[in-house]
Amino acid sequence: MAVEISKVIQDWVPNGSKIIDFGCGDGTLLEKLMKEKNVQGYGVEINDEKILSCIEKNVPVIKLDIDFGLNDFELSNFDMSIMARSIQCLKNPNIALEKMLSFSKTCVVTLPNLGYWRCRINLGIGKMPVTPDLPSSWYETENIHLCTIRDFENLCEKQSITIKEKFFISPKNKKGIMSSLNPNFFATEGVYLLEKE
């Protein structure tokens, strides 16, 4: 995860809160949050090697396929759930959002922006986008539900989800002026803090 993004998420995570990180990878973010924000953290991951790294870091981790595993937390109570660059890999991103906001007060979502200008050029010349940020070919990518910043914000509105904070990333992980002015065109990634009344 880009340093910028992890900093932003760290700012949003309340001290001492209970959080769950879907697609936690090797546990780097959670380890940091456990150390610096004193959170009670749990990661969800499907890759065995990454799970072993979490255990090595003493980061609690659960092996689950997020697509099927979200139901397991229905009776749980978290302060925050995090889904960094995973929502576009799910079968039903809209249902996933609803679920996460049912068992956690707030939810952090980060997602790649298909509206980024380099993606548009790719599509303009009749090709599926392959960019430094989305490096896989269409037949190899795990991203089955890519969307633009605008699409995502429209979905939030449609599902009555409040966007409490947002933050956009430009190439090289900088918070550029251009990506703030017109994120749907200039941002490679959007980072959202969501809430549902």
Add this chain to the structure above:
Amino acid sequence: MKIETNIFDFDEGIHLENGTKLISFKLMVETYGELNQSKSNGILLCHAFSGNHHAAGKNADGIVGWWDQLVGPDKAIDTNKFFVVCCNNLGGCSGSSGPTEINPLTDEIYGKNFPQVSVKDWVNSQKMLSDRLGISKWHLIVGGSLGGMQALQWAISYPDSVNKAGILAAAAKSSTQNIAMNEVARESIRKDPNFCNGEYIKNNKKPKDGIKAARMLGHITYLSEQHMDLRFGRKYQDESSKISGDVDFEVENYLQYKGEKFSESFDANSYIIMTKAMDGYDIASDNKMLEENMKNIKASLLIVGFNSDWLYPPARGKEIQIAAINQNIKSSYIVLDGEQGHDSFLFHSKKYSKAIKNFIES
């Protein structure tokens, strides 16, 4: 590796969950490695239903311990670093107080009169052993199957005495199917004419056929369908190595062999007591109950399930994990493929050993 095997006598006795009391008892204990000065490097292994105190290395009879693949110098549970302890559970038949031992009240063999012990009783007796060893807090308590139930119960019963608990191929309760399988096994023992209503020792008999059939059924439940297919397929047994004329297939020969061997060493009353203890364990009559029971746990947990295990499938471990999360317990849950079905917890695999090692040393 330094191995010591000792009998510990407990003249103070123990109150059992069923309301009776053993006025005194003994535990057969094996230890590996050395206890450090601060007594902080202790690891307690809890054995499964037919296991015993001999967990690692070779004993005098040349028998390799049940968890030798994971316990030893430089192995996942490293005896160079940790003082590893394993005892034969009460009611067993490997030297601890049990049906084949003398009842101090009557000076006769307990036989069928040995009281029904439980997972909680085992944990309580192991706690007495810990006190005797001077270990106030175990770095890790770990076990597979019925042993995993003990590790979980330890974390519940003695929250201040467990730093980490490893719960492998286990569950918070036996399932209906588990109980059903065990009952078939017990019935085959009871209906052996040599069982003599449990008094076979007095009558100089041994219900070997019953134990053998029980074990053969057990073995099927410990293995996965795929593993049996790969290992035996539909291959026919060589005439020269057939155990009996009734055998056609290799798998039959294997079960006959395993059953026969087991029936020579295991006690029938122990079989009944151990499986009844397993069936009786239930700290999760519903999810709320499980959470209530787990709320005081202070240990970190590692819960491991195996996809090929249909006796205690991974979903049983997941129930414990979800309850742990809801009770803010530091707990990890992993699922590995494990080729050998329920028995997978006994065998080394790269990921499995690494998970345990990482958990111990994190």
